[in-house]
Amino acid sequence: MTxxxxxxxxxxxxxxxxxxPSSQTTARTDSTGTAKSTGxxxxxxxxxxxxxxxxxxxxxxxxxxxxxxxxxxxxxxxTAANAVNLRASWTFSTGVLRGHEGQPLVVNNTxxxxxxxxxxxxxxxxxxxxxxxxxxFRPENSQAATGQACCDVVNRGAAxxxxxxxxxxxxxxxxxxxxxxxxxxxRTKVADLTRGETMTMAPIVVKGKVLVGSSGGEMGVRxxxxxxxxxxxxxxxxGYNTGSDRDMKVGPRFKAFYAQDNGKDLGLTSWPGDTWKQxxxxxxxxLSYDPELNLVxxxxxxxxxxxxxxxxxxxxxxxxxxxxxxxxxELRWAFQVTPHDMWDYDTVNENILVxxxxxxxxxxxxxxxxxxxxxxxxxxxxGEVLVAQxxxxxxxxxxxxxxTGRPNVVPEKMxxxxxxxKDICPSLEGGKNQQPAAFSPRTGLFYxxxxxxxxxxxxxPVSYIPGTPYIGANAPEKKGPGGHGGEFIAWDATTGKxxxxxxxxxxxxxxxxxxxxxxVFYGTLDGWFKAVDASSGKELWKFKVGSGVVGNPISYxxxxxxxxxxxxxxxxxxxxxxxxxxxxANLPYDVRERGSTLPDLGRWTSWGGMLFVxxx
Amino acid sequence: xxxxxxxxxxxxxxxxxAAAQSQIGRTGPNASVTDFVRFVAHPDNIPVxxxxxxxxxxxxxxxxxxxxxxxxxAQLYVAxxxxxxxxxxxxxxMGPSLADxxxxxGGTPAEVFESIYEGRPDGMPTWGGRITNDQIWMLVTYVRxxxxxxxxxxxxxxxxxxxxxxx
Numbered sequence: 119m120t121x122x123x124x125x126x127x128x129x130x131x132x133x134x135x136x137x138x139p140s141s142q143t144t145a146r147t148d149s150t151g152t153a154k155s156t157g158x159x160x161x162x163x164x165x166x167x168x169x170x171x172x173x174x175x176x177x178x179x180x181x182x183x184x185x186x187x188x189x190x191x192x193x194x195x196x197t198a199a200n201a202v203n204l205r206a207s208w209t210f211s212t213g214v215l216r217g218h219e220g221q222p223l224v225v226n227n228t229x230x231x232x233x234x235x236x237x238x239x240x241x242x243x244x245x246x247x248x249x250x251x252x253x254x255f256r257p258e259n260s261q262a263a264t265g266q267a268c269c270d271v272v273n274r275g276a277a278x279x280x281x282x283x284x285x286x287x288x289x290x291x292x293x294x295x296x297x298x299x300x301x302x303x304x305r306t307k308v309a310d311l312t313r314g315e316t317m318t319m320a321p322i323v324v325k326g327k328v329l330v331g332s333s334g335g336e337m338g339v340r341x342x343x344x345x346x347x348x349x350x351x352x353x354x355x356x357g358y359n360t361g362s363d364r365d366m367k368v369g370p371r372f373k374a375f376y377a378q379d380n381g382k383d384l385g386l387t388s389w390p391g392d393t394w395k396q397x398x399x400x401x402x403x404x405l406s407y408d409p410e411l412n413l414v415x416x417x418x419x420x421x422x423x424x425x426x427x428x429x430x431x432x433x434x435x436x437x438x439x440x441x442x443x444x445x446x447x448e449l450r451w452a453f454q455v456t457p458h459d460m461w462d463y464d465t466v467n468e469n470i471l472v473x474x475x476x477x478x479x480x481x482x483x484x485x486x487x488x489x490x491x492x493x494x495x496x497x498x499x500x501g502e503v504l505v506a507q508x509x510x511x512x513x514x515x516x517x518x519x520x521x522t523g524r525p526n527v528v529p530e531k532m533x534x535x536x537x538x539x540k541d542i543c544p545s546l547e548g549g550k551n552q553q554p555a556a557f558s559p560r561t562g563l564f565y566x567x568x569x570x571x572x573x574x575x576x577x578x579p580v581s582y583i584p585g586t587p588y589i590g591a592n593a594p595e596k597k598g599p600g601g602h603g604g605e606f607i608a609w610d611a612t613t614g615k616x617x618x619x620x621x622x623x624x625x626x627x628x629x630x631x632x633x634x635x636x637x638v639f640y641g642t643l644d645g646w647f648k649a650v651d652a653s654s655g656k657e658l659w660k661f662k663v664g665s666g667v668v669g670n671p672i673s674y675x676x677x678x679x680x681x682x683x684x685x686x687x688x689x690x691x692x693x694x695x696x697x698x699x700x701x702x703a704n705l706p707y708d709v710r711e712r713g714s715t716l717p718d719l720g721r722w723t724s725w726g727g728m729l730f731v732x733x734x
Numbered sequence: 735x736x737x738x739x740x741x742x743x744x745x746x747x748x749x750x751x752a753a754a755q756s757q758i759g760r761t762g763p764n765a766s767v768t769d770f771v772r773f774v775a776h777p778d779n780i781p782v783x784x785x786x787x788x789x790x791x792x793x794x795x796x797x798x799x800x801x802x803x804x805x806x807x808a809q810l811y812v813a814x815x816x817x818x819x820x821x822x823x824x825x826x827x828m829g830p831s832l833a834d835x836x837x838x839x840g841g842t843p844a845e846v847f848e849s850i851y852e853g854r855p856d857g858m859p860t861w862g863g864r865i866t867n868d869q870i871w872m873l874v875t876y877v878r879x880x881x882x883x884x885x886x887x888x889x890x891x892x893x894x895x896x897x898x899x900x901x
Binding site for chain 1: 812813814815818819822825826827828829830831833834836837838854855856857858859886887889891894895896897898899900901
């Protein structure tokens with residue numbers, strides 16, 4: 119493992135840190151954990167989280183911690199100086215052994231956990247020793263869904279609002295559960311399992327509407343974002359990501375920043391024939407919201423199928439960042455990150471809303487680390503690309519043309535039927551996948567879990583059969599140059615430069631947490647949960663949990679006034695289940711051989727399903 | 735054969751129902767409910783749920799050992815998108831491995847035919863009536879060939895690996 123560090127940057131950060139008041143905890147949090155929010159805390163001039171938390175700093179009410187998806191906690195008891203004293207406080211078995219992506223919530227001294235399929239939820243009482251359950255909720259959930267989900271039966275978490283817990287079921291339903299009793303309040307079918315739509319993403323709740331989307335980019339679905347009334351469970355609006363302007367909710371208020379992205383019915387005309395009907399563009403990643411602009415941001419998945427010959431054209435709006443009016447669902451702007459994708463570079467990764475100093479002024483930006491390997495800093499009001507630089511090793515593109523926003527593609531790395539293109543970097547898992555990054559206003563840096571993988575890509579004919587995969591390619595993967603599988607990096611989004619990095623033997627498939635104490639947390643596929651110094655990347659502490667980490671750490675304040683860090687352990691997802699294969703050891707009728715991509719992963723971990731909670 | 739088993743059971747139930755009806759007819763509406771509870775002695779072992787090795791399906795694969803059918807089956811495995819669920823060479827992906835000599839629903843040709851024909855509750859589609867029975871048999875021929883000679887019980891991290899495609 120190596121650390122790379124820009125010394126000058128480190129010195130500046132160290133100086134900034136030294137000049138910052140250190141009494142954050144007492145200043146910002148009262149003893150009951152219901153203190154006022156300080157999400158706007160600024161240490162680097164002109165830098166702030168766009169949407170200050172209006173919820174208590176000691177809680178974690180939405181998937182990304184706040185509407186900005188910053189995954190920043192204002193708690194600061196755990197510092198670079200004392201992190202070495204971290205220890206496991208308590209654990210909880212979820213009773214499920216599949217990929218534990220996502221994160222728990224903490225509200226009113228209660229922790230809410232949602233499991234992978236069958237999507238059981240638990241309310242854990244944090245006020246009592248031994249953490250007994252208040253309730254558990256076992257939803258109806260069709261078993262057939264397990265065979266329609268492309269990449270393990272994961273769930274990326276719940277959202278809390280107004281005394282209710284909202285989350286998605288794999289079989290295409292969204293449920294609302296009473297947070298105090300565990301009673302189901304409503305259950306609404308929003309996705310069609312018979313057409314390959316499953317649900318794995320974490321909703322957010324905006325002004326009484328629950329926003330959800332479906333998975334199925336590998337199943338020939340037609341992607342959408344829907345808003346459900348949080349009180350009644352009735353669908354309020356739905357905006358498709360392909361098809362006519364009417365279906366897409368494109369009207370007079372739509373304005374893309376780049377000329378080529380404006381025009382009538384682009385969701386139809388950028389596809390041959392009816393191919394947009396099975397064109398993918400699913401919404402299985404993360405949502406963000408800016409109340410001032412009243413825009414909801416999300417990314418769309420790869421176009422289907424992977425065989426690009428079936429769908430010549432830009433394939434709008436697959437692989438795009440979308441900004442919709444939160445009330446009406448109207449599409450306000452869209453930016454297609456990878457037009458006519460031919461490598462499975464979904465754009466579903468999180469969009470982190472941060473104001474940053476750029477060109478002498480403070481810009482309202484959205485920072486996005488795409489599967490295609492570029493880290494984008496984008497004007498979140500207009501969709502203009504301000505910075506786009508590679509954050510991992512790549513060879514499919516020479517850079518992004520800032521006049522058009524489009525990547526310059528290396529012709530030899532273009533895939534096509536009848537070709538087997540060798541050594542494309544990053545691989546189809548992307549420079550980063552679903553594992554969300556975190557941002558700290560105290561360092562001005564983004565903390566990004568990344569993959570270092572390359573692939574060969576052989577395209578074959580494919581036919582659309584509803585309810586079966588719609589792919590048409592074989593793409594074996596391997597570790598990229600350097601031989602490490604991933605790297606946990608700190609990124610400066612104003613310059614598009616890596617500040618430091620920690621190389622990991624395996625792709626870093628767990629998310630990041632940044633804290634006001636100057637400590638950043640992340641977990642690894644081989645089961646290490648780590649605390650590192652936010653400024654230098656120095657490893658401060660690590661603990662070997664029972665199973666690989668593909669979940670995202672959170673921080674909360676316990677009823678005892680102590681800061682806790684919680685994270686799921688439970689390997690799975692695309693990387694942990696499909697690629698590694700042999701980590702699944704418990705099914706006598708499904709014994710898998712180890713995969714060539716990560717041939718040693720099974721030595722370090724097996725399936726599991728545990729919540730780990732740490733404190734000083 | 736399961737279908738004939740089901741049919742036989744159905745017939746038996748109908749017969750019992752008819753008998754019960756006639757019983758009602760004979761004894762009137764006030765007859766005690768215990769009249770309908772009849773215990774039947776079972777001197778044989780009752781097997782656990784289907785499929786069971788205690789019976790064999792009388793279905794016979796017409797293409798067993800047919801090299802051309804094996805080749806066509808491999809093409810059908812790609813054409814019907816089996817490959818993206820069960821993996822290249824059947825090594826497992828969204829769906830279970832078909833290359834491990836282990837069968838959740840039975841591995842005889844007839845049982846594999848049934849799994850493809852009827853579908854299975856974990857998301858395996860029902861192909862019966864959608865593709866021809868001949869094609870299903872060719873798929874059976876190919877799928878059963880994938881685990882031939884394989885013993886995957888032990889993984890000692892020194893042997894060969896398989897290539898997998900993620901999503």
